[in-house]
Amino acid sequence: MAPAKTAKPKPKPAEGVSRKAGREATRRRGAGTLQAPIEIAGRRVRRGERLQFELPMAQLYTQTPLDMTVEVIHGRWQGPVLLVCAAIHGDELNGIEVIRRLRTLPALDRIRGTLVLVPIVNMFGFLNQSRYLPDRRDLNRGFPGSETGSVAARAADVFFRTIVSRCTHVIDLHTAAVNRENLPQVRAALDQPGVEEMARGFAIPVIVNSGLIDRSLRAEAGRMGIPVITYEAGEALRLHENAIVAGVRGVTNVMRTLDMLPARRGSAARAEPYVANSTSWFRSPADGLFRPLARLGAHVKKGETLGVVSAPFSSDDTVLAAPFEGIVICVSRLPLVNEGDALFHLARFVAASDVQGEIVSHDSDIAGDPLYEIETVDNIETIDPEPAPR
DSSP states (O other): OOOOOOOOOOOOTTTTHHHHHHHEEEEHHHOOOOOEEEEETEEEEEETEEEEEEEEEOOOTTTEEEEEEEEEOOOSSSEEEEEEEOOSSTTTHHHHHHHHHTTTTTGGGGEEEEEEEESSSSHHHTTTTSSSSSSOOOOGSSEEEETTHHHHHHHHHHHHHHHHGGEEEEEEEEEOOOOEEEEEEEETTTTTHHHHHHHHHOOOOOEEEOOOOTTTTHHHHHHTTTOOEEEEEEEOOOOOOOHHHHHHHHHHHHHHHHTOOOOOOOOOOOOOOESSSSSEEEEOOSSSEEEOOOOOTOOOTTTOEEEEEETTTSSOEEEEOSSSSSEEEEEOOOOOTOOOOOOOOEEEEHHHHHHHHHHHHHHHHHTTSTTTTTGGGGSSOOOOOOOOOO
């Protein structure tokens, strides 16, 4: 008869150390160093705390304040301070929805480091459905701003000095300008420290390696050593579900890349990024009515038809031929064009056909994501209209 197995005694906690303290010590060894409180815009946020507040930006001549809503999620363990901001151009709405969905994710309760969310930087533009501020200035050409300048300069100064400068990484969310639509893409200066890691970590098929524009957020933050990537997707004054879901996924992918969130369980599919080192705008050679034939994300070869411009009072058609092989990353949605108007933005890739295949695969993956639009006609309560008066 085999001898009975003797159960091994459970290890006892060290003398003077409680079981609770022992578990806490184990967590600390596994997770890193506990964070100290952080101060942003004069507000002190303790570790494990989530704080939302209004930051005064500027004031109109009616004494109406232009406040900016800021939310700080300060994790328990040390890590990066990531800023995710949107609506620097007030009519670019997709980023606002990306942040709205992002802030509801349960995983944010377990982040390392700090997440700073600013869904609407340009409140005046948002209220007026405009890209600009009251002085017709582009906020993204006014950084780092000035305490004594115009409304745009003052808003840029407050945002940059009290928010941006307190962060270690930035994701800036944008769309195309009005009447244009962008393919989801990341724009980044890949030669800047820390930028390529974030750009590839976003995990979408198209990265445009673009230079820094003077006085833009990317340029001025970069001068301070803060890596910034810009996510461009969709059209101004429109919500694009595909772009929104890709944005939420992209931000969380970057957070995993920065070790702010744990890695995904299992082998989740991630898009293979391809880098375009140059792009060109195709401009209309004629006036008339524009009909695009090449869709966003399409692989076009040199000489292939992009679209047609038709004269409104004759049968004359001008066929628009692609000047080189590339991927369509932006298209005009305005059918009324003058000669010289920008119609298509084409990006050059070493293997454009591979890029198109990755775009198609990524779009299919997005459509099957649980984040995809939660509202459908079937689950929205139908309200019967009031009966017409007799």
